[in-house]
Amino acid sequence: MTIHPTKRQRRRLTGLATAAAAVAIGLVGLAPTAGATGTSYNNTDPYATHCNTGASLIHTYYTGGGRFDMFYSGSCGTNWVQWTGPNVCTWKRVQSAYGSWTRWEKDKATWSYSMQIYAPGTTTVDVEYAIASASYGGGTCDGGAWDYASHGGYSV
Template sequence: MTGRQPDSATGTRTPRLVGTTAALGLVALLALIFTGLQPAAATSDSRLPSTASFRSGAALAGASYNNKLPYESGCGSGAYVITSKAIMGGTASMVYSPRCQTNWIEWWGPKRLIKKKMVPGFQDNAAGQTAWENDVATWSYSRMLYAPGNTKVTGSFYIFPGTQPTSSQWWQVRCGARCDWIHVN
């Protein structure tokens, strides 16, 4: 289908005009994607065809945020804690970025060795997990996973009592439609 009504005088279609229109539409779409702009709100006139809603360029990047650091990637802007738990004198949290549609985990508390990673779904060591982040700090965070909406993700923490890798507590936070904390050992 060319997408153009027949010319009333000749009854023929003009595909050349449609090709030009399609090319201009593609250029406009690419401009939206690469600039991160959003189109104007669609009209509510029911006589017009509905339009697809576009997300910002950051959200369209999706899985390209996997295994990236959240604050260095700009995803920390506007992010919020979706669940947290007091553990070993500090606070462990799962964070969500609406801008990038990603999750990561954070630690706030006494200076400790903290090992952190994110795993897609609820199975430890699943394909697509992030690299471990090992930090000795009062605040630290994991790498991100693209997880729009209620996508299931697991954050794993190994929390050590000090700055050396001695005995630890292993905690997981599993989030989807809700979040559950599990003390693994």
């Protein structure tokens, strides 16, 4: 014997299914995204995460014929450094009390940046860098370039 729901029962079942779908859609909207808070930003790209939007320049360090600018994102609570200068190989990384060093970013460009580290408010951020000589290997960034680079670091 087959049981067929009445119109009233069908309407109620349809309403429950619609309500369940709405709740599921709402939960998806509330689900956290990767890199959404705090230390999950460690070692991530400040531009890919949009932390660069509205970021503030908080420090400039001149070296190697160019400069490293430190930026702070109030919306993400992160810091990173950017190189602006000669088209040479640069290595850069940052750390704070909220995470170990970011990976070394090696670039040959007149503008480049490090990955970011979570460092909310007035948290101190340490920077390490190396800048290769423009004359080394015709400007290549192979392994030996590190040996012919000026190295340094500072805290902000």
